[in-house]
Amino acid sequence: MNQIKCIVAGPRGKMGSEALRMIEKDEQLTLTGCIDRKYDGMNVKDVDGLPKLDAPIFTDTEVCLQEVEADVLIDLTTPEFGYKHTKLALEHNVRPVVGTTGFSDEQLEELRSLAAEKQLGAVIAPNFAIGAVLMMQFSKWAAKHFPDVEIIEKHHDQKLDAPSGTAVKTAQLIQEERNTHKQGHENEKETIAGARGADFDGMRIHSLRLPGLVAHQEVVFGNLGETLTIKHDSHHRESFMSGVKLAATEVMKLDVLVYGLEHLLD
Template sequence: MRPEMSGQSGTRVAVAGFGRLASDVTRGLAALDGIEIVGIARRQGADQTIRVGEALVACYRDVGTMMRETRPDVLLEATLPEFAMEHALGALASGVRPVVATSGVSDRDLEELGRACADHALGGVVAPNLSVGAVVLMHLAAIAGRFFEHADIIEYHRDRKADAPSGTAVHTARLMQRARQGTFTRVPTRTVTVPDVRGGEANGIGIHSIRLPGLVAHQEVIFGGTGQTLTLRHDAMSNDSYVPGAALAIRHAMETTGLTVGLGTLLGLER
């Protein structure tokens, strides 16, 4: 027998993944009016309950079983890039609106998810970054990129982050390219003595991924022009920074039809 869920009413949210991101965000969401956490799935999760605020929430090993048993309105997907699409498409097939926080969703996956949202006439959100400050940084970077031909993105994350570069860095480069009338150009180096020292590249923009213990989530965008540079930087000091954005994405998925990509659209910063 699964335990009784909390008596609160509101949007029923099931959470796939309960790692560093989801455990903090779930606790933050549970404290908000109008959101009820009805299930949590993680690989080591069967036959347990997890205390989330005042409530005991059932924990599942399998996301599909969780959705069948808890009948959520929204699936907050925060596992690993290799599972995000399967969980999001499975949610839509069950009539559940996906909010994908997991990074690394490709453009091709976005197209597939967009079609699935339209086919099922349901809302869905893919938010490579749920931090409002980081999304504002992306917006400002897109504006600044119109005036500078050269730019590098440096993203800093904790040592155990599974993927590189971060979804936020890739999305930032995408927005910068979209806003710029023209191309970004990488400044060449004649002699490179340490392999890969100039970092990777997306849309003509250099991307550098720093992984170190002690970091949370940080990003700089540095623009270079004649006799000047411009640096934009955002620092997330804790995972609490993701809670307001997650709540906004959940509300948006409930109130709209079709796929929305990026918190910037929800904040009215992107089209």
């Protein structure tokens, strides 16, 4: 079994620290470095709350990529840093695996072009939970038969983007199967602005942000005399790690950027 050397960006975050624990238990993945806004020059094992892994910490991404031997950069930070890290990783011939959402179409196209130019694999996934990926695929299939649909996504109150990347990706997949049309009464009026949620191609997306939530989504389809709800719940961030592991191993076989974990499933 070939070892895959990994850098993790955002090791002290809730997702990043979970990724470190996953790597610690995994026989194929090895941590060779971390990128963090603090603790430059320290070792992961010496930072309180992190696993006892022997790997240096860098605050400068480019220095990390120059000094550390790595196959994969796992980025679980924010859209601003995720884009920067992805671009730098490709420029340094390291394959990025990114769980950050919020990239613009222009940024994605730039990263696709760079990955193709370098002939390097890259994975950007709005959601790394396998169940969430299946929920999106089932929703795309259902949209062929139930064109009236609304999406309700629920996340913890520290999430920065709304709607979530998963909700947007779900809506895009549904859009591929659904003829564009405005839902609801033609004379519908919001008495409080935003009451009907965001409008995406005529379907509505609603975002809830509350403490106690992790990541949850319902896709509700309506038809004459019936409704269909496709629902997924992540109760713990550990639920995302099987997808992170899958992406980190499969990205080694790719020479293009892939957007969405569904492309890596059988």
